[in-house]
Amino acid sequence: MNYEEKAKELARLVRAGDVVIFSGAGLSTESGLQDFRSKNGIWAHADPARLASVGALECNYDEFLEFYKARLYVPDEVKPNIGHKIVAKWEKEGCVKGVITQNIDRLHQRAGSVNVWELHGSLEPIKCHSCGKPGSNEDFLAGTPCKYCGGHLRPSVVLFGEMLPQRALEAADELSGSCKTFIVLGSSLVVSPANYFPRQAKMHGAKLAIVNLEETPLDGIADITVHEGIGAFLSDTEKYMRQQ
Template sequence: MSFEEEAKGLARLVKAGGVTIFSGAGLSTESGLQDFRSRDGIWAHADPTRLASIEALEDNYDEFLEFYKARLYVPEEIQPNIGHEIVAKWEKEGYVEGVITQNVDRLHQKAGSVNVWELHGSLEPVRCHRCGREGTTADFLAGKPCSYCGGRLRPSVVLFGEMLPQRPLEAADELSDRCKTFIVLGSSLVVSPANYFPRQAKSRGANLVIVNRDPTPLDGIADLVVQEGIGAFLSETEKYM
C-alpha cells in the first residue's frame, strides 16, 4: 500500500469518529525531545531504575535532581509539532474522543487537546514528596526544599517503584473499550500495562492503527501499520479529511 493510500485509509477511519489516540515518545521526538528506548535514547545512557526512582529521590537526591534538570525538563523552545496540532484539531472537530499518552511533556495540552490522560504523570506541576503541596519549577531546578515543610520537591512523573495513577488508567480503559478506531502514535508498545490498551481496543472490535518508525510487538494484529514520520503522515491524512 502506498503512502497516499495509507493516508486515505486513515482519513476514512478518522471521519467515522470514535477515535482514541495513544501517544508515546516518538511523537515528542518530532518536537526535538529525546526519546527513551531507541539506540540513542535517554535510557541508553542512564539507568532509569537507579536515577528515575523512589530510591534516588529519597537517598540520592542530588543525582536525581541533576538527571531531571539535564534530561527531562522541556526547554521553552520545544513546542507542539504538526502531529500534536492535528490530533488537537481532530478532537475539536469531534473525531477524537480522547488522548491516552505515555508522555510527560504536556505538548498535547499546549497544542489544544483537552481530554488528555497521562499514564505516567507529567513534569509539572512540581510537588513536595513529603507533604504533597505544589511547589515551583524554579525552586525545583534550583534544588530548593518545599517552602511549607522542607521536604524534597519532585516532578509529578511516575517514578520506578510507584503505581500508575488510578484515574488515568480508568479513563484509558473506558476510551479503549468504546472506541471505533485506536491510533498509536510513536510508541514502541513494550511497556506494560500501557500496551494492554491497544490489545483491548482490538479485542472489542476497534480498528487498530500503528504509526511508528520501528516495528512493534502488536504490528501483527493491527489493521494498518505505517512506518513513517508521524507529522508527515498525519499531514498527508489531513488532505483527505
C-alpha cells in the same frame, strides 16, 4: 496497502469519529525531545531504576535532580509539533474523543487537546515529595527545599517504584474498550500497559493503526502500520480528509 492508500484509509476512519489516540515518546521526538528506548534514547545512557526512582529521590536527591534538569525538563522553546496540533484539531472537530499518553511533557495540552489522560504523570506541577504541597519550577530547578516542610521537591511524574494513576488507567480502559478506531503514535508498545490498550481496542472490534518509525510487537494485529514520520503521515491523512 501502499503509503497513500494507508493515509486515505486512516482519513476515512478519522472522519467516521470515535477515535482514540495513544501517544508515546516517538511523537515528542519531532519537537526535539529525546525518546527513551531507541539506541540513542535516554535509557541507553542512564539506568532508570537508579535515576528515575523513589529510591533516588529519597536517598540520592542531587543525582535525581541533575537527571531531570538535564534530560527530562522541557524548556520553553520546545513547542508542540504538527502531529500534536493535528490531534488537537481532530478532537476539536469531534473526531477524536480522547488521548491516552505515555508522555510527561504536556505538549498535547499545549497544542489544544483537552481530554488527555497521562499514564506516567507529568513534569508539572511541581510538588513536595514529603507533604505534597505545591512548589515552583524555579525552586525545583535550583534544588531549593520545600518552603513548608523542607522536603524534596519533585515533578508529578510516576517514578519507578510508584503505581500508575488509577483514574488515568480507568479512563484509558474505558476509551480503548469503546472506540471505533485506535491510533498509536510513536510508542514501541513493548511494556505494559502500553501494549494492553491496543489489544483491548481490537478485542472490542476497533480498527487499529500504528504509526511508529520502528516495528512494534503489535504490528501483526494492526489494520494499518506505518513506519514513517508521524507529522508527515498525519499531515497527509489530514489532506485526504479534506478531499473526501
